[in-house]
Amino acid sequence: MRELPGKSAAELARExxxxxxxxxEAEELIEAVRTGAVDALAIQGAEGPRIFTLEGAxxxxxxxxxxxxxxxxxxxxxxxxxxxxxxxxGWLGRALExxxxxxxxxxxxxxxxxxxQALLQKSWAEGKGKGExxxxxxxxxLRPLSLSMNVLSFHxxxxxxxxxxxxxxxxxxxxxxxxxxxxxxxxxxxxxxxxRQQQARQAIERVAAEASRMLEGIPQIAWTTDAHGVTTYLxxxxxxxxxxxxxxxxxxxxxxxxxxxxxxxxxxxxxxxLRTGEAFEIEYRFRNQAGEYRWMLGRALPSRDxxxxxxxxxxxxxxxxxxxxxxxxxxxxQRELQVNNEQLTRANVDLDNFIYTASHDLKAPISNIxxxxxxxxxxxxxxTGVGADxxxxxxKMMQDSVxxxxxxxxxxxxxxxxxxxxxxxxxxxxxDRLAHEVRLDLMPLIEAAGATISIAVGTCPTIxxxxxxxxxxxxxxxxxxxxxxxxxxxxxxxxxCRVEADYAVxxxxxxxxxxxxxxxxxxxxxxxxxxxxxxxxxxxxxYMVKKIVENAGGALKSKAR
Numbered sequence: 001m002r003e004l005p006g007k008s009a010a011e012l013a014r015e016x017x018x019x020x021x022x023x024x025e026a027e028e029l030i031e032a033v034r035t036g037a038v039d040a041l042a043i044q045g046a047e048g049p050r051i052f053t054l055e056g057a058x059x060x061x062x063x064x065x066x067x068x069x070x071x072x073x074x075x076x077x078x079x080x081x082x083x084x085x086x087x088x089x090g091w092l093g094r095a096l097e098x099x100x101x102x103x104x105x106x107x108x109x110x111x112x113x114x115x116x117q118a119l120l121q122k123s124w125a126e127g128k129g130k131g132e133x134x135x136x137x138x139x140x141x142l143r144p145l146s147l148s149m150n151v152l153s154f155h156x157x158x159x160x161x162x163x164x165x166x167x168x169x170x171x172x173x174x175x176x177x178x179x180x181x182x183x184x185x186x187x188x189x190x191x192x193x194x195x196r197q198q199q200a201r202q203a204i205e206r207v208a209a210e211a212s213r214m215l216e217g218i219p220q221i222a223w224t225t226d227a228h229g230v231t232t233y234l235x236x237x238x239x240x241x242x243x244x245x246x247x248x249x250x251x252x253x254x255x256x257x258x259x260x261x262x263x264x265x266x267x268x269x270x271x272x273x274l275r276t277g278e279a280f281e282i283e284y285r286f287r288n289q290a291g292e293y294r295w296m297l298g299r300a301l302p303s304r305d306x307x308x309x310x311x312x313x314x315x316x317x318x319x320x321x322x323x324x325x326x327x328x329x330x331x332x333x334q335r336e337l338q339v340n341n342e343q344l345t346r347a348n349v350d351l352d353n354f355i356y357t358a359s360h361d362l363k364a365p366i367s368n369i370x371x372x373x374x375x376x377x378x379x380x381x382x383x384t385g386v387g388a389d390x391x392x393x394x395x396k397m398m399q400d401s402v403x404x405x406x407x408x409x410x411x412x413x414x415x416x417x418x419x420x421x422x423x424x425x426x427x428x429x430x431x432d433r434l435a436h437e438v439r440l441d442l443m444p445l446i447e448a449a450g451a452t453i454s455i456a457v458g459t460c461p462t463i464x465x466x467x468x469x470x471x472x473x474x475x476x477x478x479x480x481x482x483x484x485x486x487x488x489x490x491x492x493x494x495x496x497c498r499v500e501a502d503y504a505v506x507x508x509x510x511x512x513x514x515x516x517x518x519x520x521x522x523x524x525x526x527x528x529x530x531x532x533x534x535x536x537x538x539x540x541x542x543y544m545v546k547k548i549v550e551n552a553g554g555a556l557k558s559k560a561r
Contacts, residue, residue: 070166071162072162073088074154075160091145092135093137116133119131128149130147143168146164146170218316220318221234221241223300224312227311227313229274231251231253242257245289257286266282266298273300279300281297282297369402427467430462431463434474435474436455438478450490451482456495460498460499472548473549476544476545477508486511493508
């Protein structure tokens, strides 16, 4: 036998043996496929049909893939499903034999065909790929899937292994996870709120402890209540006040010790403050351990949190019993003073009425006496010789007495008028003009005395005063200065004015006889008081000056030369 070129007989024998083995193997495979012992798929190719199968060695992997909850399949290069597991067939709503051998793109909606082709090409080119697309089941429903693809070699033939995951389940998982996250967030917020509340309580407890320490150190009775007015604290001074045997519940302390007549007003005011948040302040009486009621000034202010809500009230009781009694004594004294003033007012009215009546009723008798004197002078014969001068002197003295009596009555009438003009309306007065007019009125007396009157009121040319009263003041002061002039020197009077603070200071200065203020100061401005008797007068002028100035809110000061 002739050997084939290039191969030896031994090599050809081995090839024959191998072909025989493979033929036997193919016959066994075909028999296994025919009897259903193995899964196989025949694919018609250019060189004839090709059979793809899962070999016995891969049986463990096959069991795993069949039982997994993800879809699994093998695709040929033209997109034919070489293998698919039961999960994938279940998602598509078809029997497994309907799936294997079909075209995968027939299960893809038309809108996703382009995307699928691009993903398929990319995966074959790069050896792996990932994507998401929906598959249409037999009932027409769409199921969103996630695809993970890898190129493998299967019987020396490249295939695309695809693992699909149902995204609808993951969506449910994400919803559940979102709910879990939300619940966890709620729990976290509640935990944070609980932590914050605990910290707030601890802070409040620290503040309360510090407040209690401070309230225990103040001299007043201190107390606190909650936002609703329920007593939560009383410092030790309250129990010192009410006594060591105080066994009353904390919330009933006020009602137990408050004076019964003060309870209604106190409770009403306290309820109003709780409703409005206004500061609490009231005076009421509490019973001490000796059983005596003492006046207390109760005050309280609300304490608010960061949101402005009232969390508690902090208050004090201050003992004002002595102060209250002092005020009552002052009120009593004021009432007595008012009664005395009313009595004095009535007395002044009676005195004014008496002066007015007396001056009016005395005018007629004085006029009668004066008339009788005039008649007596007419009846007396002209006398000469011894005794004539004495009679004439007596008659003159009687006439002078009558004249003085008449002037006194006139002055009393003026004083009465001055009392009634206490509220005379002030006006702007030209002081310089008024002073010159008074000087003209006194000109006969000035010339008789050889006196000079200087007026220097340029610094306050006008003042606010009753013009009639100011004229009377100037007239009396200037006439007094001229009447009580010194015989040793020419009389000189200076009228000046200056402004001090809110007052106009009017000054009348003369070089007359002078005054001894240490001895006569009290009598200077008194009624019917005269310090020099050599000049005729009634002692009313300076008194009237004093009353006019004081009634206008001013004051008089005297200064000796």
